[in-house]
Amino acid sequence: MASGVLNVLLAFVFLISATTVLSTSLRYDYYANGCPAALPTIKRVVEDAVQKERRMGGSILRLHFHDCFVNGCDASILLDESTPSSKRNAGPNVRSVRGFEVIDQIKKEVDKVCGRSVVSCADILAVAARDSVVALGGPWWQVPLGRRDSTRAYLDIANNDIPRPNMDLPQLINSFNKQGLNVKDLVALSGGHALGFAQCFVFRNRVYNESNIDPKFADQLKNICPRTAGNGDTNLAGLDSTPVCFDVSYFANLLNHKGLLHSDQALFGGVSTDQLVKNYKYNPKLFWADFAKSMVKMGNIKPLTGKQGEIRSICSKLN
Numbered sequence: 366m367a368s369g370v371l372n373v374l375l376a377f378v379f380l381i382s383a384t385t386v387l388s389t390s391l392r393y394d395y396y397a398n399g400c401p402a403a404l405p406t407i408k409r410v411v412e413d414a415v416q417k418e419r420r421m422g423g424s425i426l427r428l429h430f431h432d433c434f435v436n437g438c439d440a441s442i443l444l445d446e447s448t449p450s451s452k453r454n455a456g457p458n459v460r461s462v463r464g465f466e467v468i469d470q471i472k473k474e475v476d477k478v479c480g481r482s483v484v485s486c487a488d489i490l491a492v493a494a495r496d497s498v499v500a501l502g503g504p505w506w507q508v509p510l511g512r513r514d515s516t517r518a519y520l521d522i523a524n525n526d527i528p529r530p531n532m533d534l535p536q537l538i539n540s541f542n543k544q545g546l547n548v549k550d551l552v553a554l555s556g557g558h559a560l561g562f563a564q565c566f567v568f569r570n571r572v573y574n575e576s577n578i579d580p581k582f583a584d585q586l587k588n589i590c591p592r593t594a595g596n597g598d599t600n601l602a603g604l605d606s607t608p609v610c611f612d613v614s615y616f617a618n619l620l621n622h623k624g625l626l627h628s629d630q631a632l633f634g635g636v637s638t639d640q641l642v643k644n645y646k647y648n649p650k651l652f653w654a655d656f657a658k659s660m661v662k663m664g665n666i667k668p669l670t671g672k673q674g675e676i677r678s679i680c681s682k683l684n
């Protein structure tokens with residue numbers, strides 16, 4: 366009896382996950398025959414890197430986000446300055462995105478266990494982002510696979526399509542809509558700021574000039590971030606009160622007007638997303654489930670598949 370119910374339940378879960386994946390051409394088992402050791406290898410290298418430097422988990426998660434928002438998840442973010450229009454030089458990326466060496470390292474080790482270059486850098490980013498979240502205490506989800514890598518970089522699109530920290534809610538909603546992501550995705554994915562750090566120059570104006578900020582919190586940040594531009598610009602503050610722990614502090618902080626970025630606090634305080642923020646603060650399981658769902662959705666943005674693009678041999682260089 367119990368096992369009958371279980372079977373029906375399993376069939377149901379299978380059906381739901383199957384439809385989720387069939388809506389794109391990506392598949393969970395893409396490397397099951399070609400290189401079953403690929404995923405465990407990615408996980409191992411991510412865990413080593415995060416153990417060496419806890420911040421790296423957030424940095425890798427952000428790389429995947431910036432990749433997907435610029436013409437789809439095609440690893441174009443990884444191309445270094447030797448590629449024309451490298452997006453490493455785009456405003457939101459330059460002297461800010463990090464973790465490239467870890468991705469190059471993963472690719473090297475994955476190719477070694479596979480015996481050849483079969484796993485794309487775009488898939489490595491998607492899986493490494495998931496493994497980073499898990500390594501810092503967050504949810505696990507199954508990552509659809511089969512992306513291929515771009516054969517060029519897109520500097521202009523990077524400058525236009527990556528949301529900026531001075532944006533207000535309507536602009537943030539627009540930016541996500543443009544990627545096929547809705548308001549709930551915006552709030553859930555902004556919870557990626559459960560991890561990581563920001564530099565003084567991106568939160569200076571908020572700390573010294575804005576009024577919807579807790580005064581004590583602002584004073585603490587003033588100690589880290591001097592008022593005058595050019596002073597302490599790269600000094601770091603956590604994006605939430607627990608920056609190497611994937612929890613709901615980010616949302617709790619927003620309720621207390623302790624969002625670090627203007628774009629964070631834009632999600633709470635007399636706006637239409639207040640209830641979503643509250644839901645996640647009071648229901649961590651709901652946040653985990655929605656974050657995982659929205660990560661899959663973001664990971665499905667315009668992938669190159671089939672014979673499109675290439676499988677790069679070195680993630681930071683075109684073949």
Ligand code: HEM
Binds near residue numbers: 423532
């Ligand atoms: C909603 C619009 C978003 C804006 C405006 C935004 C903006 C920023 C900014 C300005 C920083 C600090 C960069 C620096 O100081 O060098 C940052 C860091 C970060 N962002 Fe976002 N972000 C957004 C959404 C996301 C999403 C969707 C994710 C992932 C799901 C994400 C993950 C991260 C992480 C993990 C860091 C810390 C990186 C590190 O410590 O190396 N962000 N973001």
Ligand SMILES: *[C@@H]1O[C@H](CO)[C@@H](O)[C@H](O)[C@H]1NC(C)=O
Binds near residue numbers: 569570571573574592
């Ligand atoms: C505060 O706002 C003023 C007016 O927009 C601006 O000139 C000034 O640089 C801002 N101060 C900081 C610390 O960002």
